[in-house]
Amino acid sequence: MAKTKSEAVQEFEYKAEMKQLLHLIVHSLYTHRDIFLRELISNASDALNKVRFRQLTDKNVLDPEADYEIRIEVDEKEKTFSIEDTGIGMTRDDLINEIGTVASSGTLEFVKKMQEEGKPLDGNLIGQFGVGFYSVFMVTDKVTIETRHADPDSRGYRWVSDGQGTFTIEEIEKSNRGTKISFTFKDDAAEFASADRIKEIIKKYSNFVDFPIYVNGQKVNTIEALWHKPKDQISEEELTEFYKFLTNDFNPPLAHLHLSIEGAVNFKALIFIPETAPPLFIRETFKKSLHLYSNKVFITDESEELLPEYLRFVKGVVDTEDLPLNVSREVTQSSPVTAKIRNVLTGKILGFLEELAQNEPAKYEKFYKNFGPLFKTGVNTDFTNRDKIINLLRFETTKTGKGELISLKDYVQRMKDDQKGIYYLSGETREEVENNPNLEYFKKNDIEVLLLTEPVDVFVVPGIGEYEKKPLISIEKADLDLKKDERDDEKLGTALAEGLMKIIKETLGDKVEDVIESKRLVDSPVTLVVGKEGLDRQMEKMMKMMNRDYTGSKKILEVNLSHPLIKNLARLNLGDSSHPLLRKCILQLYEGALLIEGNLTNPNEFVKRMTEIMEEATKG
Ligand code: ADP
Numbered sequence: 134m135a136k137t138k139s140e141a142v143q144e145f146e147y148k149a150e151m152k153q154l155l156h157l158i159v160h161s162l163y164t165h166r167d168i169f170l171r172e173l174i175s176n177a178s179d180a181l182n183k184v185r186f187r188q189l190t191d192k193n194v195l196d197p198e199a200d201y202e203i204r205i206e207v208d209e210k211e212k213t214f215s216i217e218d219t220g221i222g223m224t225r226d227d228l229i230n231e232i233g234t235v236a237s238s239g240t241l242e243f244v245k246k247m248q249e250e251g252k253p254l255d256g257n258l259i260g261q262f263g264v265g266f267y268s269v270f271m272v273t274d275k276v277t278i279e280t281r282h283a284d285p286d287s288r289g290y291r292w293v294s295d296g297q298g299t300f301t302i303e304e305i306e307k308s309n310r311g312t313k314i315s316f317t318f319k320d321d322a323a324e325f326a327s328a329d330r331i332k333e334i335i336k337k338y339s340n341f342v343d344f345p346i347y348v349n350g351q352k353v354n355t356i357e358a359l360w361h362k363p364k365d366q367i368s369e370e371e372l373t374e375f376y377k378f379l380t381n382d383f384n385p386p387l388a389h390l391h392l393s394i395e396g397a398v399n400f401k402a403l404i405f406i407p408e409t410a411p412p413l414f415i416r417e418t419f420k421k422s423l424h425l426y427s428n429k430v431f432i433t434d435e436s437e438e439l440l441p442e443y444l445r446f447v448k449g450v451v452d453t454e455d456l457p458l459n460v461s462r463e464v465t466q467s468s469p470v471t472a473k474i475r476n477v478l479t480g481k482i483l484g485f486l487e488e489l490a491q492n493e494p495a496k497y498e499k500f501y502k503n504f505g506p507l508f509k510t511g512v513n514t515d516f517t518n519r520d521k522i523i524n525l526l527r528f529e530t531t532k533t534g535k536g537e538l539i540s541l542k543d544y545v546q547r548m549k550d551d552q553k554g555i556y557y558l559s560g561e562t563r564e565e566v567e568n569n570p571n572l573e574y575f576k577k578n579d580i581e582v583l584l585l586t587e588p589v590d591v592f593v594v595p596g597i598g599e600y601e602k603k604p605l606i607s608i609e610k611a612d613l614d615l616k617k618d619e620r621d622d623e624k625l626g627t628a629l630a631e632g633l634m635k636i637i638k639e640t641l642g643d644k645v646e647d648v649i650e651s652k653r654l655v656d657s658p659v660t661l662v663v664g665k666e667g668l669d670r671q672m673e674k675m676m677k678m679m680n681r682d683y684t685g686s687k688k689i690l691e692v693n694l695s696h697p698l699i700k701n702l703a704r705l706n707l708g709d710s711s712h713p714l715l716r717k718c719i720l721q722l723y724e725g726a727l728l729i730e731g732n733l734t735n736p737n738e739f740v741k742r743m744t745e746i747m748e749e750a751t752k753g
Contacts, residue, residue: 279313376448625700629704660693
C-alpha cells in the first residue's frame with residue numbers, strides 16, 4: 134500500500150511474490166545479462182506500436198507529429214545509461230499495476246523449481262515470463278522511469294526503485310510523450326557502459342525492431358520487413374536472426390515456411406516451427422504465436438483467430454493489406470478476412486508438416502515429440518482437416534523401440550491379413566503398458582499394438598473411430614473378437630471349467646460385472662477388462678481426476694483356463710467346494726488384478742490374505 138514519504142513522493146511496497154522474484158533476478162541470474170537491453174528495447178517498441186496503432190484512428194494524442202523512435206545514451210566514464218521512446222507512455226496506474234506485478238502466476242514457482250533442481254537460471258528465461266523490465270536489476274542497483282502517457286491531458290511521473298522492497302512515484306514536469314528509463318551500471322556490469330557493446334547487443338537481439346534505434350545519436354538497426362522480400366533473397370542467416378528476434382529463443386528454428394498468398398485473400402507470412410517447446414508451453418495462451426501486421430504496421434501479437442488452438446506452437450508474422458486499418462483489434466479478430474487467412478494458413482501448415490514428415494522424418498519426429506500433445510487435439514477440434522491430422526499422428530507400438538514412432542499407415546501396411554482392427558492399449562508409461570497382462574495374446578500371436586502413454590491420447594485415439602476402414606480397438610475391452618487359442622487341448626474340461634466359473638462368480642458377487650473365459654491371457658491367470666460401454670483404464674483415471682465422485686464402471690474378470698493355478702483351483706473345487714483356500718485364492722487373484730491396475734483400495738486385507746495363503750502352502 135502507498136505510504137506518503139513527503140507531500141509529493143509516494144512510496145509503495147512490492148507484493149511478496151514480486152519481492153521473491155526480484156531477489157532471484159538480482160542474486161541468481163548471471164548468464165545472458167545482456168538481455169536487459171533486449172527487454173528494454175522490446176518494451177519501447179511495444180509502446181511505439183501502441184501509439185502508432187492508436188494514431189491510425191485517433192489524432193487527438195500528445196505530440197501527434199513526433200517521430201516514432203528509440204534513443205539510447207550511454208556514458209562510458211559515468212557508467213550511465215538511458216533509453217527513451219516516443220511511445221504510448223504510462224499513466225500513474227500503469228506504473229503501479231503494470232510495472233509492479235508479475236504477469237504470469239506460474240513464473241515464480243517455475244523459477245524456484247529450476248533453482249531447487251540445481252538447473253542454471255538463465256537470464257533468457259526472464260524475458261519469456263513477462264517480467265522483462267526487471268532484468269535491468271541484473272546490471273544496476275537503482276532505476277528511474279520518467280514517463281507521460283499519450284493522452285493530451287495526462288501528467289508526467291517519475292518512478293524510482295532499487296528493486297528491493299519498494300518503489301516511489303512522484304508527479305513531474307514532462308512536456309513530451311513517451312518513456313525514459315535511466316540508471317547507472319553496477320561495478321560488475323561496467324562492461325555494458327560502452328556504445329560499441331550496446332550496438333553489438335542491439336545487432337544481436339533487436340535488429341528487426343520496426344523503429345529506428347539511435348545510440349549516442351547514431352542509428353544502428355536496419356529496418357525492413359523481411360517477409361516482404363522475395364524468397365530467394367532471404368538468407369538462412371537472416372531467417373534465423375529474425376526468428377530469434379521474434380521469439381527470444383536462443384536456438385535456430387526447426388523449420389520455416391514462407392508464404393505469399395494472392396487470390397480470395399492476400400497476405401504474406403513467415404512461419405517458424407521452434408526446435409524445442411518453451412517452458413510452460415502447454416499452459417501458455419496464444420500470446421506471441423503470430424504477429425499480425427497490416428501493410429507493415431504491427432496490429433497485434435495476441436490474435437486468437439488467426440490459427441486454430443492446436444497449431445499455436447508456430448511462431449511468425451502474417452502481413453495483410455486486406456484488413457481495414459481503421460478498425461479496432463477486436464474487429465480484426467472477427468473479420469471475415471481473418472477467417473480466410475486462418476483457413477489458408479491451417480491448410481498450408483498441415484501441408485508443410487506432411488512434407489516434413491515425408492522428406493525429413495527425423496525433423497518431423499522432433500517436432501512431434503515436442504508439440505505432439507497439443508497438435509493431436511486437432512483430431513477432435515478441426516473436422517475439416519481431421520484426416521490430414523490423423524495421417525500426421527505417430528505412435529509407439531509393441532514392435533517399435535522406445536521413442537521410435539510409426540504412423541497409422543505404417544501400422545495398417547504391416548497388419549496381418551485376418552486382423553480385425555487396429556489395436557491399442559493405454560497406460561502411464563511404456564514400461565507399465567508393456568507389462569499389462571492384456572497384451573499376452575498379442576505378443577504370443579505377434580500382433581502389433583499401439584502403446585498410448587500420452588494423457589491426451591485417451592481423448593484423441595478413441596475419437597478416430599476407424600482408419601482405412603479398420604476400427605481402432607482398445608484391447609482392454611471384453612468384446613475383443615480374437616481367434617480361438619490353439620492351446621485348447623491344454624485347457625480345462627467343460628465340466629470343471631463351469632464349476633470353477635460358478636464359484637468365482639459366487640465369491641466375487643457384485644464386485645464384478647461378469648466372469649468370462651479369456652482368450653487373450655497366456656502367462657497370467659486372470660485379468661480385468663471393461664465391458665462394451667465401459668471406459669479404458671486410462672480414460673477412467675482421467676475421469677476420476679476431473680470428477681472426484683466418479684467411481685468408474687464395474688469390470689469383467691477374464692479367466693485363463695489354461696493356467697496351472699486355475700486348473701488346480703478347478704480341481705480343488707470339484708473335491709471340496711467349501712475348501713477355505715479356494716475362496717481366498719479367488720479373492721487374491723481378483724485383488725491382484727486390481728493392484729496391477731493401480732485400483733486396489735485396501736492393501737491391508739490383500740497382504741493379510743496373502744500371509745494366510747503362504748502359511749497354508751508352507752504347512753508341510
Ligand atoms: P512485458 O513487456 O512482458 O509485459 P515487462 O515487465 O517488461 O513485461 O513490462 C511490464 C509492462 O510495463 C508492459 O507490459 C507495459 O505495459 C509497461 N511498460 C514497460 N516499458 C514501457 C515503455 N517503455 N513504455 C510504455 N509502457 C511500458
